Amino acid sequence: MTQQSVVVSDPNSGINMAITVAVTTSSIFTTAAQKLPAPHGGYISISRKKLLKNLDINGLGGARINAWVESMRASSPTHVKSNSIPDDHGSWIVHRPSALDMFQQIIDASKGKQIVMFLDYDGTLSPIVDDPDRAFMSDAMRKTVRKVARCFPTAIVSGRCREKVYNFVRLAELYYAGSHGMDIKVPKPTRRSSKYHKANDNHAVLFQPASEFLPVIDEVYQQLVEKTKSTPGAIVENNRFCVSVHFRCVDEKKWSELAHQVRSVLKEYPKLRLSQGRKVLEIRPTIKWDKGNALEFLLESLGFANCTDVFPVYIGDDRTDEDAFKKLRDRGQGFGILVSKFPKDTSASYSLQEPDEVMDFLQRLVDWKRLSLRAHSRV
Numbered sequence: 001m002t003q004q005s006v007v008v009s010d011p012n013s014g015i016n017m018a019i020t021v022a023v024t025t026s027s028i029f030t031t032a033a034q035k036l037p038a039p040h041g042g043y044i045s046i047s048r049k050k051l052l053k054n055l056d057i058n059g060l061g062g063a064r065i066n067a068w069v070e071s072m073r074a075s076s077p078t079h080v081k082s083n084s085i086p087d088d089h090g091s092w093i094v095h096r097p098s099a100l101d102m103f104q105q106i107i108d109a110s111k112g113k114q115i116v117m118f119l120d121y122d123g124t125l126s127p128i129v130d131d132p133d134r135a136f137m138s139d140a141m142r143k144t145v146r147k148v149a150r151c152f153p154t155a156i157v158s159g160r161c162r163e164k165v166y167n168f169v170r171l172a173e174l175y176y177a178g179s180h181g182m183d184i185k186v187p188k189p190t191r192r193s194s195k196y197h198k199a200n201d202n203h204a205v206l207f208q209p210a211s212e213f214l215p216v217i218d219e220v221y222q223q224l225v226e227k228t229k230s231t232p233g234a235i236v237e238n239n240r241f242c243v244s245v246h247f248r249c250v251d252e253k254k255w256s257e258l259a260h261q262v263r264s265v266l267k268e269y270p271k272l273r274l275s276q277g278r279k280v281l282e283i284r285p286t287i288k289w290d291k292g293n294a295l296e297f298l299l300e301s302l303g304f305a306n307c308t309d310v311f312p313v314y315i316g317d318d319r320t321d322e323d324a325f326k327k328l329r330d331r332g333q334g335f336g337i338l339v340s341k342f343p344k345d346t347s348a349s350y351s352l353q354e355p356d357e358v359m360d361f362l363q364r365l366v367d368w369k370r371l372s373l374r375a376h377s378r379v
């Protein structure tokens with residue numbers, strides 16, 4: 001069977017994602033990752049609706065729910081092979097090489113440019129754990145991220161509520177974008193001019209493009225809590241501008257029941273849409289705003305709009321991070337790093353297997369920056 005990688009786009013949601021056509025309609029995971037195109041070319045575009053129509057919230061019952069459950073499995077690959085590196089890891093890694101192995105090439109590409117770091121939280125800085133309220137990052141990771149932030153402008157971009165992810169990270173010097181970028185706080189004006197700060201403005205800027213959805217998100221959160229309480233292990237999290245239904249601790253036999261429950265709530269809310277991550281269903285407003293837009297907003301607010309001397313690096317582990325990876329490709333600046341032990345079709349250019357490797361990579365960036373500053377001061 002011929003496999004063809006494509007970029008699919010949904011004009012309503014603004015979501016773009018790379019998939020391989022030969023896989024099932026609801027899966028973005030490749031079966032022949034060695035045929036992936038080179039990071040910067042070879043894609044064609046088709047309508048996402050044609051491929052993912054079975055994930056519509058409304059419509060017929062059984063078949064649609066089966067598609068949901070199939071997609072839930074596809075987005076949660078660890079249940080297939082628990083934490084082991086898959087057999088085809090070797091071939092996949094050729095096309096998405098380790099950012100650690102390619103460190104020197106990455107540094108060479110950033111020469112003369114300002115590196116700006118964007119970091120997802122769950123699964124990137126912290127391990128994925130059963131209880132989402134206990135997804136703590138290690139002290140060693142916190143120290144490393146603090147050092148990174150001293151060397152480069154650094155932002156956390158998470159699906160979590162902004163206050164919650166701040167409480168996990170606890171580093172005031174970072175920029176934070178919560179709720180998949182729908183809640184951004186830029187603490188103060190940067191040394192560069194920014195269209196979001198007026199002259200002599202020394203206040204933090206809040207950007208919340210989905211604020212009109214707050215009442216409906218609260219309402220849906222309450223309904224989802226009520227509706228899913230009969231499903232053991234289901235955890236509903238209010239992320240302020242979006243809601244997460246975690247099914248990490250739900251028996252796979254109950255996934256269909258959970259999908260029914262979620263759909264029965266969402267079908268009453270046509271202005272909300274569903275996306276999926278690692279053992280989580282994400283409910284969010286239909287506005288055209290995602291982590292990619294958040295990345296662009298943060299670059300602009302940092303004063304790097306229309307700059308050619310910026311080198312953004314985005315590290316993330318999930319489907320929602322693909323919007324940011326793709327944004328970097330479209331801009332032709334910097335690159336994405338996917339955190340995954342499993343082969344996935346991705347717009348990232350490099351890979352790291354787990355948060356420990358992310359920490360190693362960040363530490364190497366810090367070491368390189370310090371060395372280059374020392375060498376520069378000697379000249």
Ligand SMILES: [Mg+2]
Nearest residue numbers: 120122123318
């Ligand atoms: Mg994540």
